Amino acid sequence: MKGGSGGGGGVAPAKRRWRGLAIAVLFLVILSMLVPLGFLLGPHSGFHSAGHMPLQRPSPSGDRSSHIDNLVRKLGPTLPKDVLKGFVNEAKNETGSINATPKTQQKKGIPIPPQVVMQPFTSKNISRINGKAKMKSDVDESEGFCDLKYGSYCIWREENREEMHDSMVKKLKDQLFVARAYFPSIVKIPAQSKLSGELKQNIQEVECVLSESTTDADLPPEIQKKSRRMEAVIARAKSVSLDCNNIDKKLRQIFDLTEDEANFHMKQSAFLYQLAVQTMPKSLHCLSMRLTVEYFRDHLFDKELSEKYSDPTLQHYVIFSNNVIASSVVINSTVVHAIDTVNQVFHVLTDWQNYYAMKHWFLRNTFRDAVVQVLNIEDPDSYGKATLSHLTLPVEFRVSFPSNDSAPAINNRTQYVSIFSHSHYLLPEIFKNLEKVVVLDDDVVVQQDLSALWSLNMGGKVTGAIEICSVKMDQLRSYLGDHSFQKHSCSWMSGLNVIDLARWRDLDISETYWKLVKEQVSMKEGSALLATLLTFQDQIYALDRVWVLSGLGHDYGLDIEGIKKAAVLHYNGNKKPWLDLGIPKYKEYWKKFLNHEDQYLSECNVNR
Structure with a gap:
């Protein structure tokens, strides 16, 4: 019995040892499973050991981009700053947008083929050239898209933004x-x-x-x-x-x-x-109607100055316009700054609707010793050949093209190209006795004497104009078609143009233009630009850029000192100075050539 009981007493401790060992192994197994699980879940649940930097889980409604910023900032010491910046931008782009736009592709270094977008408008209402701007934020990116889609409206909207009401x-x-x-x-x-x-x-x-x-x-x-x-x-x-x-x-x-x-x-x-x-502003429409009525009421007669109108020894300026005030400002500003006005003759070419208003205005207003002739271009008797049924004014084009360059301002992406209209190609017919004329658009203001233009030697070229080398012919190749042209030659601008009519007739420039227009009948958009650029290819004498400063109708960033020094200010763009939409800081250079004491201007509220 003792031996049996002694044997049984030896077995029980052994069982207890095995049971304890099994429990310990099971505990170790469970612990080995919990430790990795706790390590993985700890940072996201807020539990962490000493010496470990916790990572905050972004809330479902939170901004993932801020979480990325925090994560990169904590890892900052191990990465260079430029790498961090690129990582943050890329992460934000991936979380912010599913489909990459062309501009985001530009940021990521994906090349985009050059593309030109042209939107021509009629009567100086225009298209746009987009260009060289680097978008620095999502806000800039949206502004760039707005600017490309809606044109300079977006710039005007930012300029005239008001505080939120209510x-x-x-x-x-x-x-x-x-x-x-x-x-x-x-x-x-x-x-x-x-x-x-x-x-x-x-x-x-x-x-x-x-x-x-x-x-x-x-x-x-x-x-x-x-x-x-x-x-x-x-x-x-x-x-x-x-x-x-x-x-x-x-x-x-x-x-x-x-x-x-x-x-x-x-x-x-x-x-x-x-x-x-x-649309013509209400005040200018009022003025035109009042002047037309007064013309027939007063029965004013024309002064007989026909000998000056056709005298080739005088200085002849031509203005195409249907705007009484605009053409008056051009003439007044030219005369005010002229050293000698006895030899100046101005020819205003207008349409039936504004013909009598123009006649009455220039009969009742004098411009020192200069004379003004008003012609109705829609009347074939005025030049003996019925070619056009209506007046066409200089056409402006806004051309848009993406770029990888990094100009910071939105305004730098815009160029307005102003070109001749159909009416310009009647000049040799209308002025048969003249050999040279200076053509001024009605959206310019003259600030210096222009007499030096008449002694200009253009080397056999047909016209002198300001070249725009920011818009090359090669960039307009999609509109120039299969025609041969010099790819790296600059486009040019109307506004101030010196025209050698004798050379024009010798080369039959008008006939060349009409042939090109007929070839492009099916191509409405850009056909006028194509025909004009090809017609005057190799026939442009580049005027010194000090003669004209352009951009006052769209560019808010022009230098004031440059404006004061320019001989001619060109308000190309759709923010004309006579419109409420005009850029306020540039309007003063135009308004000072108005006669603020004129009865009709006051009654029609033109001076405001």
Whole structure:
């Protein structure tokens, strides 16, 4: 018995040892599974050991790009700054946009083939050249897209941006949208009956306020308290665990509606802007009508100065215009700065509608010793050949082309190319006795004496003009077609042009132009530009750039000292100085040549 009991006493401790060993092994196995799991989940749940930098998990509604910034900032000491910057930009681009636009492709180094976008408008209403700007942020990128799609309207919009009015009404509407998005999901949770009741009550109160108020001035005095209560209840609703699909769907619907509405208003505003550019202001229309009526009422007669009109020894200036005030400013500014005005003859070529207004204006106004002749270009008897049925003014083109260069200003991406119209090619017919004329557009202001142009030796060239070497012929190859041209030659500009009519006739420039126009009948867009550039290829004498400073009709960044030194200011672009849309700081150079004491200008409110 003793031996049996002694043997049994030896087995029990052995079993206990094996049981303890099994428990220890099982504990080690469990521990070996928990340690990696804790290591993996610890940083995201906020648990970490000493010496380890925790990583904060971004909230589902948070901005992932800020999380990337924080992550890179913490890893900063191990990476160069330029690498970090590239990493952050790339990560933001990937999270911010699914489909890369051409501009984001440019940022990533993906080459984009050069592309020219031309949008011609009629009567100096124009197209655009986009160009060399590096977008430094998403805001700049959206501005660049707006600028390309809607033209200089976007620049004008930024220049004339006003502070938001009725901001409280807008804030209440936004709160109401969010509250309505959360309410259907909150009301389905029985435990949140109190919250749903408060949410419903706040929604009804805000709806009642907005039904009676459209501006901040109409809101009741206690509206700030209502807004804070609504904001607090929305914050509580956001803290509730909900099925986000319904809320997401509702907010997306609101976002889509808002985006569609914003896009509609953008297009409508751009259309109204272009309409304002193309439409004659009410004050100028009033002036033209008043002058026409007064012409037939007063029975003024023309002064017989026909010998000066056709005298080739005098200085002849030609202006194509249907704008009385614009043509008057051109003549007045030229005469004021002329050393000798006895030899100056101005020929204003206009249409039937403005012919009598022009006649009356220049008969009742004198410009020192200079004489002014008004011709109706739509009357074939004025030059003996019926070629055009209506007056056409110089045409401006806005050409757009993407670039990889890094010019910072949006304005630097714009170039307006002004060219001759069909009417210009009648000059040899209209002025048969003249050998040389200077053509001035009606959107220029003269600041110096122009007599030196008459002694200019152009070396057998047909016309002297300002060249635009920022727009090469090669960049317009898609519009020049199969015609041969010098790829690296510069385009040129109307505005101030010295024309050798004798050389024009010898080379039969007009016939060449009309042939090119007939060849491009099917190509409406850019056909005028093509025909003009090809017609005058190798026939342009480049004037010194000090003669003309262009861009006052679109470029906000011109140097004031450069403006004062220029002989001629050219308001090319669609912000003409006689329009309300004109750039204010450049208008003064144009307005000072108006006769502010004139009765008709005051009655038609032209001087404002």
